[in-house]
Amino acid sequence: MADRRSALDRIDTTVAHPARRYNYLLGGKDNFAADRASADAIEKGMPTIRLAAMENRYFLQRAVKFLAERGIRQFLDIGTGIPTADNTHEVAQRIDPAARIVYVDNDPIVLTHARALLTSTPEGVTAYIDADLREPRTILDDPEVRATLDWTRPIAVMLVAVLHFVRDDEDPQGVVDTILDALPPGSWVVASHSTWEYLPAEAIEQLEAANGDGRFQARTGEQLGRLFSRLDLIEPGVQSVARWWPEEASQPRPSIEDVAFNAIVGQVRARG
Known part of the structure; x- marks a missing residue:
């Protein structure tokens, strides 16, 4: 109860937060006027932003299933967001009830919903920590993270719709490399990232106007690929979230222009 109370005390309802804005775009109710106003401003520039948010969610679920079916039993989900249906642990534990998952987010409202994220199967484990991707060592060195995940076995790191909140002046390459350096052999990374490369100039102008605090930074597919040049990417490499394993998604598939997210x-490439 004390943790929940302190988390509530830290919530600033006057400033939009990515997790709450994302919740609003997904049709959730755990958001405030500032979050809704921010999302509405983005929607003016990109009318399909709600579709993009849903496609990111579906991509995460397909990616977790893909990896779990290939034997991955540990997931570090950074930028978790407010719980919705089919969270990472639910997808993974349907395939193996013993799967272990740690969730990470820096929005205190997510902490107030952590109980929903911690409903593990009896055989598995889920944990949640309050931390920020921009300080990766804080995540990697956290006692809960170290205790929940076995760092001698492969881990899948989920970075879905979060890296675009790390600006270039905050060293996104350093953030990624710090995480990759810590991962055991055989580990995986799943990432998606907003891109404006498919959008018309007028839409980009409106989106830039909506990014008043400069927190958001879109990147091209080429830039995303460079961030993860140390990985052996599965085919087709950098691709729209809407085009990953499309046979397992609802049909027809949306266009890459409407989704405007790469993945x-x-x-992790073997050292040596």
Whole structure:
């Protein structure tokens, strides 16, 4: 109860937060006026932003299933967001009830919902920590993370719709490399990232106007690929979230222009 109370005390309802804005775009109710106003401003520039949010969610679920079916039993989900249906642990534990998952987010409202994220199967484990991707060592060195995940066995790191909140002046390459350096052999990374490369100039102008605090930074598919050049990407490399394993998704598939998110899934390259 004390943790929940302190988390509530830290919530600033006057400033939009990515997790709450994402919740609003997904049709959730755990958001405030500032989050809704921010999302509405983005929607003016990109009318299909709600579709993009849903496609990111579906991509995460397909990626977790893909990896779990290939024997991955540990997931570090950074930028978790407010719980919805089919969270990472639910997808993974349907395939293996013994799967272990750690969730990470820096929005205190997510902490107030952590109980929903911790409903593990009896055989498995889920944990949640309050931390920020921009400080990766804080995540990697956290006692809960170290205790929940076995760092001698492969881990899948989920970075879905979160890296675009790490600006270039905050060293996104350093953030990624710090995480990759810590991962055991055979580990994987799943990442998606907003891109404006498919959008018309007028839409980009509106989106830039909606990014008043400069927190958001879109990147091209080429830039996303460079961030993860140390991975062996599975085919087709950098691709729209809407085009990953489309046969397992609802049909017809949306266009890459409407979704405007790229993604990668790759395995950490063996050292040596």
